[in-house]
Amino acid sequence: MDTVKAQQWLIGIFSILLIVALIIVAGVEMKKSRSFKPEIEIDDMSAKCITCHEKKGIAVKQIDAWKESKHAVSGTGCYECHEAAKDDFDAFTCTGSDILIGRHPTPKDCAKCHEQQVAEFADSKHAHQFWLLKNADRAVFENPIATRHGCEQCHNIGNIWPDGSVGECDVCHAKHSFSKSVARQPETCGECHMGPDHPQIEIYLESKHGNIFKAKSAHWDMNYTSKQGEPIPLEVPVCTTCHMEANETQPLTHNVSARLAWESQMTWSFRTVWNEEELGNWQKKRERMEAICSSCHAPDFYKTYLLTADLVNLQYNEIRRQFVYWTKKLTKNGKISRLEVNGKFYSDPVLNGWDEDPEHLMYYGWHHEGRRFRMGAEMMGADFTQWHGIWEVQEDLMEVIKWAAEHGDTEAKKIAESKHPAKFITYALYDMPGNAWGIPTKTNTTPFVYNNYPDYWDRVYKNVEAAYQRGLLSDEQWQIWLDRYENKEYYLGNKFSNSPVVDSTFNVYKKRNEYDLKKMKEQVIDLVLPGKSFFKGRKF
Amino acid sequence: MKFKEWLLERFPIDYEKFVEFNEKIFIKEPIPTHMKKWLFVMGATPLIIFGFQVLTGLFLTFYFMPSPEMAYESIRHITEDVRMGYWIRGLHRWGANLMIISLLLHMTRVFFTHAYRKPRELNWIIGVILFFLTMTISFTGYSLTYNQLSYWATTVGTNMIKEVPLIGDLMLFFLRGGDVVNTNTLTRFYTLHVMILPGIIFFFIFLHIVILRLHGVSIPEGFEEKYYSFYPHHFYKIIIATLFLLTLMSTLTVVLPPGIGIPADPSVTPTHIKPEWYFFPTYRFLKMVSLHVGIYATAAFVLVFTFWPFIEPLLSKEKRKQTIFSRTAGVLTLIITLILTIWETIVI
C-alpha cells in the first residue's frame, strides 16, 4: 500500500470516481421552489386607468387580479372590455378623466374575442329564462328584498342585458383574473348548485369522485387548457369535466346542456328537447356524456349506472302522478283553493301552492325532495337518493293522503286505514334486476314486493317496456334491461343466496345479530328503574 | 530556452538558487516514515478543504447578494436556477462540515500522540486558534443563508457575546451593527466571512505551517526516525486526498443537496431552533446551566484547552504521569463532547 505504484493506482481510481461523480452532478436537476410570474406589457390606455385607480385606491385588488390573468399577458387591458359608445346603457365618463367607459362588460363584450364560448353559453340552459317564464311569483311568499340577493344573484347567470346579450361570464370566471382553476373548482358551481332544492355540490362531495378530489387535489394544477383529443388531466372529474370539458373524443363546450339527457329539475322528469335541432335528441346528448364516462370507466359499468338513474327518474314521475291526482281532486272538491286576485291566480295546485298542506307537501315532493331523489341517483349521491330523496317524497305523499282522509275523502280514508303494506305503493313500479355495484346474494331475498307478488317482474317488465316504447329509454338500454331481466336470478343474486358458502358467511352475522338483540334486551330494554315518573300522581 | 532567458532578464532571480530552494523546501522535504500511514493525513485535509472553500466561496460571491431582501432569494437562485449552482453550494456547505470534522480528528490525533509538547506548544495554540476561527467562519457563513433557522441561530448566537465581561455589549453592537440583527449584520457577517476571517485564517495557517516546517513533523512514540522525500510519495498522497475529498463532497451534495429552508422572518421564531451540529455540545451545555455559569465554564474550558501544553508540565514532573493526566483529560473531554452532541441530536 505504501509504494508509489499503489498510490498511482489510487490516483487513477479516484480520478475515475470523481469523473463519474462530476457527470452525475452535471445531470442532476434541482426542484424549483418558486416560479416567476410573466412580465406584462401594460399598454398606455390601461396604464392610465391603473395609475389613477391606484392613486385613488379604487378597486385596486381588481387590478392585481387582472395582472395575474392571461388577459394581462396577451394584451387585453382595461379598455378592451370596458370600452363604451356614448349611448351604451352602461356608459359613463370615468371620474377625473374624459374616458367613456362601460360599467358592465356584458357577454357581448366578451364575445369580441370569445365568440364561440358566448354563443355556446347562450345556447345552454344556464341562459334559459325558465324562472321568469313559468315562475312562482316569489314576492307572494318571500320578500322582494330577499330575492335581490337570493334568486336574482344566482339567476344573474342568465341575465338578459339591455344590449340584448344574455349571460354573466364572471359568475364562473371570477373577475378580473378570469382564472380557469377558479372556474373549474367544484365550489364555483356550488355557489348556486347547493342547498335543499338542488344540492349538486353536496351530492358531488358525497360521491367517490368528490371524495377523491378533496383528498388529493391540493397540489393538482387546475389551470390546464382542456383540448379535444387529449386525455382528461385529472384523476377524478370535477363538475366541469363531465358537463363541459374535452376529452379524447369530445370538444370543450360552454353549453352545459349538450350532455344532459333529462329535465330532472322539472316537475316531471322528461327527456330533454332543448335545442334538438342543433344538439340532437336526448340520446345524442347521452352519447356525449357517455363518451366522457368512457375516459375512465368501462361501458358495462356506466351504462348500467345511468340506466338505473334513468329508472329512478321514471319512478319519480309515478309518485308525482299521485301528488297531482290528489291535489287536483282536492281542488276539484273544494278542499283546497288557489290564491287569486282580480281573476289572476298566484298559486297552482300542481306547481306552487303554499297555503294548504297538500299543496305545500307536493311542492316539497317536487322542488326539494323530488329533485334530490333524482339528482342523487344521477351523480352518485346515495344518501340524497335515499334519505334526503325517496324517503321524504314518500312521507310527503302519505301526509297528503292522510290530510285528504282527515278532510273526508273516502278513497284516501281507505288507504290511510288500510293494514296492507301496499298502502304505500299506490302507483306502478319500475325496477331493474340488480345494480351497477356488484352481485348481491342476500339483499333481494327480503323485499315484500318480490315475495308477495309472483307477477312482480311481469308488471315491471310491462312498465319498462311501455317507457321504452314511449322513447324514454333507448334501444340499447332496453336490451341491457332485457339481458338483466332474462338473467334476473343471477343479477338479483338469488341464484347464490342459498349456497353453503354464502350461508356460512351470512350465519356468522346472523348469530352476532341475535346476540346483539339479546344483549340489548338484557342491558336496557328490561331495565326498570325504581324511581317513579314525575308526571304520575300529579294533581291536575 | 529563449523565453526563459527573456523572462530572467526581466525578472532577475537567481534561477539556480531558486531550483535549489524548491528542491530543498518542497521536493526533498523530509517526511518521517510514519506519515505513510493514512491516519496521519488529517493535518493536510483541513488545508485542502480550506483551498476548496476559498475557491467555491469565491464562486458563490458571483451570485450571492448580502441584503435581507436578496440573500435568501439569491441563495435560492444559486441552488435552483444557476447551472451547477447547487453543486458549488453543496461543496461549500459540505466542505465546511468536513473541515470541522477533519480538524476535530486532527486535534484528537495531535493530542493523543502528544505532538503539542515542548517545543511545539505555540503551534498547538495556533492550531486551537485556527479551530475557533473555523467555527466562527462557519457561523458567519451559516448566517448568510438568511433562512428562518440561520436567522434565529444568528440572533441567539450573537446574543451570547453580550456575556463577555466588560466589552461584551460593545462587541455585540459591533457585530450586529445595531441593536438587533438587521441589514448591517448581514453585510458585516459577509465581510467577516469572505474577507476578514479568511485573511486571518490564512495568516495563521501560514504560521502553523512555518512552525511545523521549522520543527519538522513530530515523530510519535514507537516510530523510528527515518525520512523520505516529499516528492513523489507524499505529493501523490495529497492528490489522492484531494480527489477523494472532491468525490466525497460531490457525492454528498447529490445525495443530500443543500436546502434553502424557509425565508427568514424576524417576527416569528421557529418552534425548534438548533445551531449547526458542531455547536451542539456548547448549546446543550448552555441549556443545562445558567447563562453566566455556562459562558464562564465554556471560557474556562477553552482557556485550559488552549494552554494545555503549558498546563500539563505543571501537573507533574514525570512524563509518565503527564501522559496519564492527558489521556484521562482527553478521553473525558471526548466522551462528554460526544454525549452532549448525541443528546442534543436526539432531543427535540
Add this chain to the structure above:
Amino acid sequence: MAEEDKKVNRREFFFKTGVFTALGLAILAFFRNLLLYIFPERKEKTFHKYLVAHEKEFKKDKRPKQINIGKTPVFVVPYDDHYKVMSGICTHLGCIVKWEQDKDRFFCPCHKGEFDRMGNVIGGPPPRPLDEFKVVVENHKVYVYVEDKVRSPWA
C-alpha cells in the same frame, strides 16, 4: 533481459499514461462544471401571443394603427389580406417614427428618416427597414408574438 525490461517499461508507460489521463480528465471535468456555473445559461427565447388588433378595425380605414406593447410603439399595417406589424422605433438612432397619412409614409423627425407603408426605407439615413413582429391572425384577431419575460430579479 533487455527485452523483459522493455516490456516492463512499456507496461509501465501505459499504466502511467492511463493514470494521468484519468487525472487530467477529472481536472477537466471539474473545470467544465465550474465554467458552466460562471456563465449563466442562455435560455432559448419563448414567445406568447399578444393581441394588437381586430380585423374589423380596418374594414373602413386602412390607416396603420398605432398601439403600445409595453413601452414600445408598434404599428399594425393592413395590406391585401394580411397584416404587417412593425416596431415604431427608427432603425437609425432609435427615435419614434410617426405615420403621415397625407404622405403615406412613416417619418422620423430626428434625422428625417422615411419609410414606406411596408416599413422599407425610402429616404434619409436609416440603415434597414423597420423591425417586424411575427404576425398570426386567428378568429379575425391579429396577434403578434412577443418574447416571454418573467418578473424576477434574475431575468
